[in-house]
Amino acid sequence: MKVYEIRNGFGFDALTLTERPEPKPGPGQVLVKVHAVSLNFRDLMVVAGIYNPKMALPRVPCSDGAGEVVDVGENVKAVKRGDRVAGTFFQRWVEGDVTIDKAKSTLGGDLDGMLSEYVVLNEHGVIPVPEHLSYEEASTLPCAGVTAWNALITHGGLKAGDSVLVQGTGGVSIFSLQFSKMMGARVIATSSSDKKLERVHSLGASEGINYKTTPKWDERARELTNGIGVDHLVEVGGAGTLSASLRAIRPGGQISMIGVLSGPGEVNPLPILMKNIRVQGIFVGNRAVFEAMNRAITINRLKPVVDRVFEFKEAHEALRYMESGAHFGKICIRI
């Protein structure tokens, strides 16, 4: 079978399309024919060697993929041949609290990932996907979808009428927008592009803030909320945006720390104290979160926003496109 490996060091050039023997499922395992993979910023950092410079190589990248169960090992009960499934980001974090062991089981990180024609996963490491979704759409769920759900619903306790600020138009942000609308919340979105802001409006955002033309977007967010600040804020920028986020949030509000797109840096934590803010780190989430999200997606017939689909041989182009930041929603690779 064909598979991408990071080998002989990191960087785009180290990402190599190669061949491996097709794997066989052992007891409790399933063989999945992967039909689609979606990219996350993390995949870019993994390939670049920024995410974990000590990662054992060769390693198959990409945490997120969906496909069909084509074979099952002994004693497999949870799924069967023919099931349409996605892999779970953490292979060993099924439910309950996170532990160090559960956390060390990420696809495309601790373990080989999904950028492969076939993968063998534990039966509890795959999850059936909503029927109304294509494989490309389903492939967007494991990291970006679960992260947004875990932040806003599981940890954030989001309810109708709450205000949510989402930063930019990457995968997690667009899912956060969609889930917030699904739950009857009010969404304020930021972007550097008026064109993208038009699209977030069409997806249901109440207000958009162009942070190029309105650099003090946090002030604008407070203005839009009667001077109080927003209830929830999904922080994808990290150190570069967190200080402004701490100004944009209301006293007692919740910031979900999800990404570090703005790069490394440091932040003065004093406002966390003075405003009784909760900063909740969100590193994806467990399989139970995925299940709850799937139920909601199914009932509400929600469609993930797929920006563009690349062919399997175009993995490098796909990653470069993600790097460009031009996308709106998710980037997929068809296999």
Place this chain on the structure above:
Amino acid sequence: MKVYEIRNGFGFDALTLTERPEPKPGPGQVLVKVHAVSLNFRDLMVVAGIYNPKMALPRVPCSDGAGEVVDVGENVKAVKRGDRVAGTFFQRWVEGDVTIDKAKSTLGGDLDGMLSEYVVLNEHGVIPVPEHLSYEEASTLPCAGVTAWNALITHGGLKAGDSVLVQGTGGVSIFSLQFSKMMGARVIATSSSDKKLERVHSLGASEGINYKTTPKWDERARELTNGIGVDHLVEVGGAGTLSASLRAIRPGGQISMIGVLSGPGEVNPLPILMKNIRVQGIFVGNRAVFEAMNRAITINRLKPVVDRVFEFKEAHEALRYMESGAHFGKICIRI
């Protein structure tokens, strides 16, 4: 001013349209010109003397009303003349946990109610209502709306994808349906009338069960949920329906005990234990719940379902109409 009093005993005949001097607001109080009142089953029981046979008389009935602030006393800061407001069910339960003192401050029960041309209330005993609502619509919120919100969202932690069973088509049930849809949940409704079930479908219920033609509605509810049972159930019937509700709910699910429409009775509590069920008593809720609900109603432009509006002089007819059980949603009285 004109006002209805229960006097010289209970029963419909004891409800008398009479005159009282127009009240003046003291410090911290406001004078509200009442424009509309909505009825609850509790009002019927109050008038009948079933609710509290020892209630001190005369008493102005009806907990729920909306109107305009026409005068304010000294030191009033929370509202001003011209504000469109509703009264809060509990005049002294503003926020936080319930206490005995807070609970003994109900309009149309412990205190004179809203079936009056004017009322004087504490400034924190009124709450601004969403702009897009008429006074009739706004008058439906204090008891039925707040109860449904408190049950499903405050205590129930409802989220998109959850399943909710609502019983019948009274005020709380229809609000429960509407709020559940607003939050992306799946609603199963019961009714004795296929015609009413058609209407609940049009309001967004996924499934309806006619409990006349399907007396084992709990079995049907389990069938509709893969044999598991529903996540939330809003129990308005009381003892007469609770045993079936305990069969319709999933293990670990939540039943909100809200009403006793089916009359007095007793129930075997054993399934509560065996299925790890939470039975949460909901007696309306505090002003903070009302505020949260108002934000959601405003953002989502939700319209309460008003079945029929009576004139002020038709209070007896309005109560008899409620007694008949023919209504769908709320019954109002215009003042």
Place this chain on the structure above:
Amino acid sequence: MKVYEIRNGFGFDALTLTERPEPKPGPGQVLVKVHAVSLNFRDLMVVAGIYNPKMALPRVPCSDGAGEVVDVGENVKAVKRGDRVAGTFFQRWVEGDVTIDKAKSTLGGDLDGMLSEYVVLNEHGVIPVPEHLSYEEASTLPCAGVTAWNALITHGGLKAGDSVLVQGTGGVSIFSLQFSKMMGARVIATSSSDKKLERVHSLGASEGINYKTTPKWDERARELTNGIGVDHLVEVGGAGTLSASLRAIRPGGQISMIGVLSGPGEVNPLPILMKNIRVQGIFVGNRAVFEAMNRAITINRLKPVVDRVFEFKEAHEALRYMESGAHFGKICIRI
């Protein structure tokens, strides 16, 4: 090996000491040499055929036991030979929410239980026990200990200064008393015996109520709490005591439904509604609850109260002693 079986029908006479071949652990399984078993009221009902008259026979009774891991199957990682462990009540409910499948995995109910010289269990169906406990003491934890912890701490959110009412002096009640004291709460205990009330005082209960001499124990509980009622109440009696419990609890308080010692019956649910009470069914709990409890028992060097230890051949006597209700705390069987 020697083992007790319920066979050829129910009742004490059907409980038979017999022989079975010593089992071997398969992949992911462990062999435990059982050193001690403790009894629960449920075991009595199982043997009597009241608990589940359709139970497949023969069946080894008793959910709770502790012993030593003497052999492990392939791929076992969680425990090793020599570990001192207890079985978990639910063999498949490791963590997260309850499901029908997880619930149908009880020892001494759905599956053969612990009244046996050896048992084979899944590696996740055993849990290491605190070092300072004897096997008899450790054997009291799986059902009674976990139930009390799940009720008060996991679901009840107990905190220092809260008031807790425990009924009688059975296993769950004494654990509830001990955990409440460990958490700085105030405990009010009821009993029919002044002598037992002296013992609960010595275990830390602030007040005792003899419900023989003070039949209106609920009134007394309110008096002891400034007329308000207690914050938590651990209901072990079921229908026979629940109505009084609904009077003894404060508005907004929590009743944990744990047992039905008073036999079958029915209850008027109206006070649940009027007082905003939460009635939470507690059917033991998952392995994660057990782990949290074990940490607390270890840190606080808590000793379970063992009333009396019977020999293996005295299983009938032990059950009859439980039936008599004379015990204070737990009854054990040494193997």
Place this chain on the structure above:
Amino acid sequence: MKVYEIRNGFGFDALTLTERPEPKPGPGQVLVKVHAVSLNFRDLMVVAGIYNPKMALPRVPCSDGAGEVVDVGENVKAVKRGDRVAGTFFQRWVEGDVTIDKAKSTLGGDLDGMLSEYVVLNEHGVIPVPEHLSYEEASTLPCAGVTAWNALITHGGLKAGDSVLVQGTGGVSIFSLQFSKMMGARVIATSSSDKKLERVHSLGASEGINYKTTPKWDERARELTNGIGVDHLVEVGGAGTLSASLRAIRPGGQISMIGVLSGPGEVNPLPILMKNIRVQGIFVGNRAVFEAMNRAITINRLKPVVDRVFEFKEAHEALRYMESGAHFGKICIRI
């Protein structure tokens, strides 16, 4: 009456003992004869002009004091003459969520504080104190006590068996230690002094870490917790210690941001994300938290740790002593 004012600028020299006419309580207000005040690091910053350089002067400093109600205004119901009370840190945050208005009502900050022979406060701005406490002991509760309780119990959901790390031996840290012990938790304390560590042991800390001799105290904290990290950490240092705290906490653990004793600075927020950490800002808390804490202190006969009591005329010496950092627990001023 005698009173300290900050006037004509900030700094120790600006703190002046002066005279004001004795105030009279208006409607809903009470007159308190202050018997004792306790100091917080915030008071030092207020006097120095660091806390709020734009504070309107003159201002009476100190948020925390206790005394006797000696007169009450009209309509006061909550307290009566002769009651022993403390002031609440926030005069308008009685219960429920924080708002901007509630937050702007701090004693010794937004409003005149307690360093005065008499103060007039709102009836809901005072709270009865446990009977077994002296006025000095009671004066330690409003800021340090409530902060520790709000962090660990209200927001942290602390339970027996959890591990808690407290930094140093200031007021909040010692209360955190005491409340943790009261709740059956395990406490690890840090200090620069072995002598102080001896004292924290005698108060119930399981382990002490001298961060002078063990600069990598976070590593030591992980070692003491099987390599996992502590469950809760009460962060009083701010930017200077937060990075180490993020290493000392377990995945999924909670850091309560309470103080900035180490001065201003910045922190890399990345570990918050990668370890699923919750960083919860805690700015004291509301009156309902105070009430819950008082119940626990009463039931458990807890005694706050008073390091030293100064006379009223020695306010400057008291502040300088706090500045020196030599104290263990609370510093009080007798009035």
